[in-house]
Amino acid sequence: MDFLKSAVASAIAAQGPSFPYSFGDKVDIDSSIWTLYNGTRRADGSNCSIFSFEVTANKSRLPLAKNALKKLRTMRHPGVIKVLDAVETDSYIYIATERLVPLRWHVKRKSLSPETIKWGLYSIARTVKFINEEGSSIHGSLRVASIYTSESGEWKLGGFEVLSNVKDDDAIIYTYGSLVPDSSRFTPPELAQSGWDAIKKSPHSAVDSYNFGTTIYEVFNGDFSGQYPAGQTKGVPPTMHAGYKRLVNTNPKARITVGAFFEQGRRSGGFFDSPLIKLTEGIDNLDVKSETERAEFLDGLDQLTDDFPEDFFKMKILPELLKSVEFGGGGPKAFGVVMKIAAKLPNDDFEARVQPVVIRLFGNPDRAIRVCLLENLPLMIDRLPQKVVNDKIFPNMVSGFTDLAPLVREQTLKSVLVVIHKLSDRIINGELLKYLAKTANDEQPGIRTNTTICLGKIAKNLGSSNRAKVLIAAFTRSLRDPFVHARNAALMALAATGEYFTEEDCASRILPVVCPSLIDKEKLVRDQANKTVDIYLQRIRKAAASMPDTILPPSQTADGSGPRMSTPQPSEVSSWAGWAISSFTNKLSAVSGEMQTANGTTTPQAASPSAGSESKRIASSTSSASALHRQAVKSPSPVPLSRNSTTSAPDAYFKDPSPIEDDDAGDAWGDMGDMNDDDTADAWGEPSDNTADPWSNTTTTTPATATTTSKPVKKTPAVSSKPFDDGSEPDFAGWLAAQAQKKNPGSSKPLPKGLAKSSSATAKKPLASRPASASTKSKKIDLKPKDTGGDEDGWGDGW
Structure with a gap:
């Protein structure tokens, strides 16, 4: 093969004029006088095909090659092979044409759909009609071998070796018709019996009518065997049966012309009345159609299925539609067809043909075009490079976030999920979040809801440094949205993004704002709130289970002994107040010294061995309980509260x-200061009649008897029966100083800071005469959230 190509190139350079095309691979075709090569144009590298005829190797058929070259140069029709250039010498004839593929290849592979075959036959019938009627000529060699497909998938007619004008008495068809390779298999019956001169005795279109009938049989069934085809309708569509039989009639005068067959198929409901054929007919003058005609044409495009010639749509339909969308007012419907065609294009073709137009269309101010682009973005986003999306598409796309039309804003918001994996981290965590903060406050509740959903789905793409802050601010704000679906979306987003929050955030920032939704007025929200709370509670419980029991170091008393307040034991936890009793009795066990009775005498008292016995002793006597209480307070706990x-x-x-x-x-x-005496008694139980106020400044006390009696003890007038609740501080510092002075009469060591009296006037003033503390005054509860001050980078403010 390489030797042959080099030989051909050498022959061109040495013997003839320059031929600005390079030979490529040889194309295998049926028996023909021509050798077909793939070629390229040297000037721009564009594809072409080259028909080569070597004079010395096939000199007897030289008239056929010269006739073909002459007719191809002079015959101008869309269905005829397009000639680019030709060169003729004494030794060879080269014809450069558009890039072609023999139709025989597709027929052998059975790669043609019925609709595509109808479309191809329609094109060939129209071309033969032009040759017979307008050209007053006979093709004479019509068959599958003389038909080729172009790069656009269109069927092109060639094989002009014996094409002749009927007005020419010396036409080549009469003399050289039998020299066409394999002509006997396709010769009509009358010519097989009487020779090629019989053409003059019949309508000049009879030969082409018969050969067009055999071509129909071939494209639907494969090779034509040469037997009489009349009545053999195998594979031929039923709508063509009647016309097909009349084409192959044995009587040449009874045959219908190819033009008549063509017109019959174009009728309403005919075999050539198909959406694909209508499309090919209307695409050439799309720009000059009226609005109504253009709408009808595009509606026909929408009805097309995937059963259409991809090459034709890529080479012919796609450029016209793109031009119509960008300049001719084709609108969104035309762009929808563009996307349908582009889905079948390889990436290289998409980048070369569609991508530049898409980039320009994103800058188009037409809202209908913008919405159509955003709706079709999922079909093309994988084919758009990341640099193109970041630098050219997204900067134009973001204008939709602030568009006056809600439809544009909503569609722009939805498109974020499509382009998010193509955006850089800088754009996602900067410009994009700022626009989403605006749509989160949109006046349209649906847009606010979709913003929450969008944030939940792109959470994994956000930067880890500010992801939790942004999501919590956005979702907790949506929980207060008056639109029920916005609140529900916030709860669902929180449930879906829980992995991005710490346990501290879950417990302190999320659960407190989610819990009010448990009693939302809408059941939809309540149900979702329960699910979300369960998710976070399970996570918090799991985290708490792995935490230590305490992080506090063990406390020590002054003498190095253990802690005075013991840890509650299991037996004590059974009662809700068990831990308090245990702590109190443990304090008593650590007390040493003398206990003062109610009548002022002192009694030696040893440390109690157990909390239980002390509790019983406390309950046995009211007077002893009061004394024990004062003794316990004497030894303060070292643990600050x-x-x-x-x-x-x-x-x-x-x-x-x-x-x-x-x-x-x-x-x-x-x-609680508004409760009267009766309310207080009811709330806390009846007070014991013989119990004195341990914090009263009066020196009068109720005498205590050594033995208990059922006779009630008369209260002294100095003790008020009303509970102390004036809100002021007791003179605990003065009492503590007196006790310290009594224990160490010679000591003048000052009291610890905070326990000294604030002023002598305060110490001397009776408790009853002191003004009520400000803490007991009625206070209006401020429900405004406190400023946390933790929003250093301002993300919370945006939400």
Whole structure:
């Protein structure tokens, strides 16, 4: 093969004029006087085909080759092979044409669909009609071997070796008709009996009518055997049977012309009345059609199935449609057909033919075109390079986020899910999130809902540094949306993105805002809230199960002994107050010294061996319980209870709670100062009649008897029966100083900071005369969220 190509090229260079085309591979064709090569044009590298005839090898058929060259040069018709250039010398004839493929290849592979065959026969019939009627000529060699397909898939007629004008008495068909290779197999019956001169005795179209009938049989069934085909309708569509039989009639005068067959098929409901044929007929003048005609044409395109010639749509339909969409007003419907065709294009063809137009269309201000582009974006996004999406498409696409038309905003929002994997991290975490923050506040509830859904689906693409902050801010805001589906979408998004939040975020930032949805007015939201809460609770419980019991170091007393407040034991936890009793009795067990009775005498008391016995002893006598209580307070616990203070436990218990940060926590319980005496008694139980107020400043006490009696003890007038609830601080510092002075009379060591009296006036003033503390005044609860101050980069503000 290489030797042959080099020999041909050498012959061209040495013997004849320059031929600006290069020979490629040889194409295998049926028996013919021509040798077909694939070729390229040297100037631009475009494809072509080259028909080569070597004079010395086939000199007897030289008139046929010269006639073919002459007719191809002069015959101009869309259905005829297009000649690019030709060169003729004494030794060879070269004809450069458009790139062609023999139709025989497709017939042998049976790669043609019935609709495509009808479309091809339609084109050949129209061409033969032109030759017979307008050209007053006879083709004389019509068969599958003389038909080729172009790069666009269109059927092109060749084989002009014996094409002759009937007005020419010396036409080549009469003399050289029998020299056409394999002519005997396709010769009509009258010519087989009487020779080629019989053409003059019959209508000049009779030969081509018969050969067109045999061509129909070939394309539907394969090779034509040469036997009489009349009545053999195998494979031929039923709608063609009548016309086909009349084409192959044995009587040449009874045959219908190819033109008549063509017109018969074009009738409404005829075999040539198909969407594909209508499309090919109307594509050439699409730009000059009226709006109504263009709409009808495009509707026909939508009705086409996948059963159409891909090459024709790529080479012919696609360029015309793209031109119509961009300049001719084809609109979204035409672009929809473009996408249907482009789906079958290889990536190289898509990049060369479709991508440049798509990029330009994204800059088109026509809203209908923009929406159509966004709707079809999933069909082409995989074929668009990432650089093209980032640099050329997305900058034009984002204008849809702020468009006045809600449809454009919504479609732009939906397209985010399509292009997200093509966007860079810088664009995703910068420009895109800013636009999504705007759509999250859109006036259209559907757009707000879709923004929440979009964020939930692109969560994996967000940067890990600000992902949790953005998602929590967006979803928790949507939980307060008045649109029910927006709230439901927020709950579903939280359930789907839980993996991106820490356990601390789940417990402190998400669950508190999700829980109100458990009592939402809409059952749809309540059901989803329950599912979401269950997901987060399971995660929090799992995390809590792996945490240590405590992170506090073991506390020590001053003398190095163990902690005074013991850890609740299982037996104690059975009662809700068991831990408190255990702590109290443990404090008693650590007390040493003398116990003071109610009448002022002291009694030696050893440390109690067990909490249980002390509890019983406390319950046995009211007077002893009061004394034990004062003795227990004498030894303060070293564990501070205030979150922002280093004072000791008693100071933390009775100091004004205002230093605690969460000053609204106490107010949340309600104002209990409004309860009257009866209410207080009902709430806490009847007080014992013989129990004195341990924090009263009066020196008068109720005498205690050594033995219990059923006779009630008369209260002294100095003790008020009303519970102490004026909200002021007890004079605990003064009492503690007196106890310390009594224990160490010679010591002048000052009290710890925080326990000293604020002023002498306060210490001397009776408790009853002090003004009520501000903490007991009724306070309006502020429900506004507190400023956390943790939004350093401003992501929370956007949401």
